[in-house]
Amino acid sequence: SIFQAMEQGDYEHLFFCQEQSTGLKAIIAIHDTTLGPAAGGIRMKPYATEEEAIRDALRLAQAMTYKCAAAGANLGGGKCVVIGDPQRDKSEALLRVLGRFIRRLNGLFITGMDVGTTLEDMDILRQECPYVTIYSEALGGPGDTAAATALGVVSGMRACLKAVYGDERFQGRHVAVQGVGAVGSHVVELLVQAGALVTIADVDEERVRSVATHEQVTVVAPGEIATLPVDIYSPCALGGVLNQTSIPTLRCEIVCGSANNQLQEEQDGELLEQRGILYAPDYIVNAGGVIVGADSLLPGGYKQQRAEAAVRRLYQAVEQVISLAKEQHVSTNRAAALLARKRIEMMKQVRSVA
Ligand code: NAD
Numbered sequence: 001s002i003f004q005a006m007e008q009g010d011y012e013h014l015f016f017c018q019e020q021s022t023g024l025k026a027i028i029a030i031h032d033t034t035l036g037p038a039a040g041g042i043r044m045k046p047y048a049t050e051e052e053a054i055r056d057a058l059r060l061a062q063a064m065t066y067k068c069a070a071a072g073a074n075l076g077g078g079k080c081v082v083i084g085d086p087q088r089d090k091s092e093a094l095l096r097v098l099g100r101f102i103r104r105l106n107g108l109f110i111t112g113m114d115v116g117t118t119l120e121d122m123d124i125l126r127q128e129c130p131y132v133t134i135y136s137e138a139l140g141g142p143g144d145t146a147a148a149t150a151l152g153v154v155s156g157m158r159a160c161l162k163a164v165y166g167d168e169r170f171q172g173r174h175v176a177v178q179g180v181g182a183v184g185s186h187v188v189e190l191l192v193q194a195g196a197l198v199t200i201a202d203v204d205e206e207r208v209r210s211v212a213t214h215e216q217v218t219v220v221a222p223g224e225i226a227t228l229p230v231d232i233y234s235p236c237a238l239g240g241v242l243n244q245t246s247i248p249t250l251r252c253e254i255v256c257g258s259a260n261n262q263l264q265e266e267q268d269g270e271l272l273e274q275r276g277i278l279y280a281p282d283y284i285v286n287a288g289g290v291i292v293g294a295d296s297l298l299p300g301g302y303k304q305q306r307a308e309a310a311v312r313r314l315y316q317a318v319e320q321v322i323s324l325a326k327e328q329h330v331s332t333n334r335a336a337a338l339l340a341r342k343r344i345e346m347m348k349q350v351r352s353v354a
Pocket of ligand 1: 146149178183202259
């Protein structure tokens with residue numbers, strides 16, 4: 001039952017929103033707001049059943065709680081799923097109605113885009129709801145979050161370099177970037193600026209050509225990138241790239257990239273640890289977008305410098321995870337979950353005092 005599912009995962013709320021004239025059917029799951037308003041994107045998908053949509057909303061909201069808590073953000077976890085085909089069913093009216101529903105939650109849920117929604121959609125929602133925190137630069141918002149995500153990834157890399165080599169600088173370091181799309185291309189730019197040697201690969205040759213314009217950047221075939229002898233391997237394309245088959249073939253010291261769900265299984269984190277490879281948990285280092293979104297809610301609205309400073313603090317979040325992993329003799333992905341739970345428990349205690 002729905003209440004059983006909510007009890008098992010310790011969810012706070014599950015909201016169902018429907019409006020007939022626009023065909024809107026949306027579900028907003030609020031997992032935990034101990035650390036702050038529940039942050040999570042709006043996903044629009046033609047879910048086969050309502051049950052599938054509910055499950056997705058619950059699962060993704062919980063993941064957001066862990067992401068925000070482990071990344072050191074003062075945010076909780078939530079998610080909105082809209083049942084429908086984004087190509088066929090999305091309309092301005094549907095988005096505006098959804099915006100009004102989210103506004104009624106009065107800041108309990110803050111949101112931005114996800115699979116099936118775009119920055120332009122957020123601009124429409126924003127007209128109805130101030131709790132849409134990712135919207136166009138032209139309207140005073142943070143705009144596309146890929147650059148912020150890349151900044152977070154590179155900050156995470158610095159913390160890893162410091163832990164492995166005692167020096168966080170990129171000069172003389174070699175980084176292999178897998179996938180040079182929206183995030184990967186910004187990662188390459190930041191690495192080149194910082195003096196790293198960069199090798200890239202992408203299945204899209206056009207993308208490779210547009211990024212490989214600097215003398216510090218070399219190109220290899222997509223099949224070679226993950227096994228290069230480098231300081232850092234940065235997966236910025238697909239999930240599941242760290243698994244039983246791939247891990248024994250890695251020749252890097254550090255894995256740190258933006259791709260979601262890099263570990264195929266939770267225990268692949270231990271395989272990396274046994275190989276002496278430092279893994280920066282993906283959901284921490286790719287939290288830059290959520291962090292810049294939260295800046296829109298601060299006094300005076302979105303301020304780029306302040307938001308970037310907050311993203312750079314992912315360095316400290318990764319440092320904390322590394323030291324907790326050492327202290328508890330666990331892999332970094334397990335340490336990230338521990339750290340998230342510790343922060344939530346700490347805040348509950350603080351609240352019980354005052
Ligand atoms: P994107 O689609 O713009 O870029 C992905 C790139 O990877 C594309 O250029 C694609 O051609 C390439 N690619 C696909 N398969 C490949 C392969 N086998 N080998 C090499 N390259 C391959 O996506 P993005 O927005 O840059 O996101 C990249 C990853 O980061 C995704 O997993 C995404 O979920 C995650 N992420 C993105 C953001 C963000 O702000 N955009 C935030 C958090 C996480």
